[in-house]
Amino acid sequence: MEETMTRPGIAIDSLSDREKKVFFPTYERFSIGKVVSASGSYIYTENGDKYLDVIAGLGVNALGHSHPAVVKAVQEQVVSYMHLSNLYLQDVQVELAEKLSQLSGWSKVFFTNSGTEAVEGALKLARKYFSSADKTELIGVSNAFHGRTYGALSVMDKGKYRDGFGPFLEEAGSLIPYSEENLQKRVSAKTAAVIIEVIQGEGGIVEIPVPFVETLHRLQNKFGFLIIADEIQSGIGRTGKFFAYDHYGLQPDIVVCAKAIGGGLPLGAILSNETVASAFKPGMHGTTFGGNALACAAGLAVLTELENGLLDQVNTESEYLISRLYKLKAKYSETIKEIRGKGFMIGVELLKPAKEIHIALLEKKIITNVTANTVLRLLPPLIFNHENTDTFISEFDSVLTGV
Ligand SMILES: Cc1ncc(COP(=O)(O)O)c(C=O)c1O
CATH class of the missing domain: 3.90.1150.10 (Aspartate Aminotransferase, domain 1)
Incomplete structure (x- = not known):
């Protein structure tokens, strides 16, 4: 060796x-x-x-x-069924969506397999939501990490993840470097969404200052874009609140989570309110494995512990x-x-x-x-x-x- x-x-x-x-x-x-x-x-x-x-x-x-609760939930699920696909009703998936909705306060859920898949879905959702307006720009915050797929990479700025992989999505980018002043210069009436990790995990556990969040909301009121909170690392109780954005007064329109929600099995989710979610109609977005029954059973065990x-x-x-x-x-x-x-x-x-x-x-x-x-x-x-x-x-x- x-x-x-x-x-x-x-x-x-x-x-x-x-x-x-x-x-x-x-x-x-x-x-x-x-x-x-x-x-x-x-x-x-x-x-x-x-x-x-x-x-x-x-x-x-x-x-x-x-964890015994996760093991038991997965064992019980595996003997019932493992995978039906999203074309059929799966009771365990509905139960998990209801519990997630109840604990998070978000009324609509779309399950994915991973974090980056949830980010892609959220960026698509924002563009679709504004598809009849001239709002296509997707903006990220410098030093953030959102995943390895093209949408995610397009709203990031670190060369470590991007170098040699371009070109990236048109009308997407990141504040370089992040500051309130740059945010004011960067967003406009063309902005569809700003994606933000309130505690940047891969970036070195860097907390976004509250005044930056306040500026973001002020600019949102002016230009009407959506805010996407990336809670893939910080969400599902990790920071002592269900979502980390609650520590910072951020009120997002779309939330993405993954990692902890599956308790060890691959699972992610996009959350939003009814109005935003309704931009997607049947067939516009999908996933084969997302919301798989075994992953949902494990997720239900995680959320039950959080509830308790x-x-x-x-x-x-x-x-x-x-x-x-x-x-x-x-x-x-x-x-x-x-x-x-x-x-x-x-x-x-x-x-x-x-x-x-x-x-x-x-x-x-x-x-x-x-x-x-x-x-x-x-x-x-x-x-x-x-x-x-x-x-x-x-x-x-x-x-x-x-x-
Ligand atoms: C904040 C954040 N967003 C997105 C991702 C990508 O998630 P995944 O690796 O499940 O695609 C990660 C992964 O570390 C992350 O920490």
């Missing part, structure tokens, strides 16, 4: 010869050995190692790994984690620059590349993630508790001592 080593024992390019032979070279994988099982906040490997998962499959495993008080737990437990991180920041002010985020969507900005700390944490059997080069990203499962935090902080402390 060819490996690139940064520290003894941890391979940053550990693709086996078999993997290298068969896969597109899109991922740099981190070696944690062969995973044999995962439960709650832990992942177990063949060698008997136990890893604390502070990234939850990139924000997906809301209830942790193999999980949000309170997220608030209490995340407050504890964040307070412990602030103590580490005070102790290691030469290494930690800033703690950002809300609830269980946290960025620890370091004064050096975060990869080194990430690798050192992996050696201590702690799984985190790096974004924006210097930011250690923490997206623990929403069931993360005091004991998990204590383990994480103690290992993080010992890694920081050695830096």
Whole structure:
């Protein structure tokens, strides 16, 4: 096996010869050995190692790994039926849509398989909504991440995701760089929609300032465009509210979510009110797998836990984690620059590349993630508790001592 080593024992390019032979070279994988099982906040490997998962499959495993409610729901569904397609009524899909509507306050739902598919659908919906007016422009906010498909890439600005893939959608783009002043210059009567991630996840857990949101609403009143909130990473309870936009006074017209909503199975959703949703008529938009019965069964288990008080737990437990991180920041002010985020969507900005700390944490059997080069990203499962935090902080402390 060819490996690139940064520290003894941890391979940053550990693709086996078999993997290298068969896969597109899109991922740099981190070696944690062969995973044999995962439960709650832990992942177990063949060698008997136990890893604390502070990234939850990139924000997906809301209830942790193999939560009994998710397992039961999927097991029960799999013996009834797995897939009927969207041409037939599926009770589990209707139940999930009703619960999502009840918890979110949005009356209309369209299920997708992924985040980027939800973004594409939302951008199409905005254009369709204004199809009889001369409003076609789609605008994103600098430093955001909305996915890897062409609509999403067209409203992003980071070269890392876009370079070499152009040309992108006409009449789409991003504020470069984002500021209230640029927003005022960029939007016009031609604008159909502005898409915004109120806490930019891939961008490094960057919170959009409230005055920017206020300017956005002022300009919306003037020009009449739609606001799309990308809650794919920040939604479904991750920040301690059902949607993160509630922390910032943003009142979107369309919301997209994914990741946590499927509790580990591929699921996303577009939400809107009745008027906006009615721009789509039968046959105008669709998906084969979106809203698949198994994914909906898992999603129903996630939303039921949220309905039954999980949000309170997220608030209490995340407050504890964040307070412990602030103590580490005070102790290691030469290494930690800033703690950002809300609830269980946290960025620890370091004064050096975060990869080194990430690798050192992996050696201590702690799984985190790096974004924006210097930011250690923490997206623990929403069931993360005091004991998990204590383990994480103690290992993080010992890694920081050695830096
Ligand atoms: C804010 C945001 N939007 C969109 C996406 C794309 O979602 P997916 O990878 O499911 O297509 C992501 C994924 O990380 C995301 O964080």
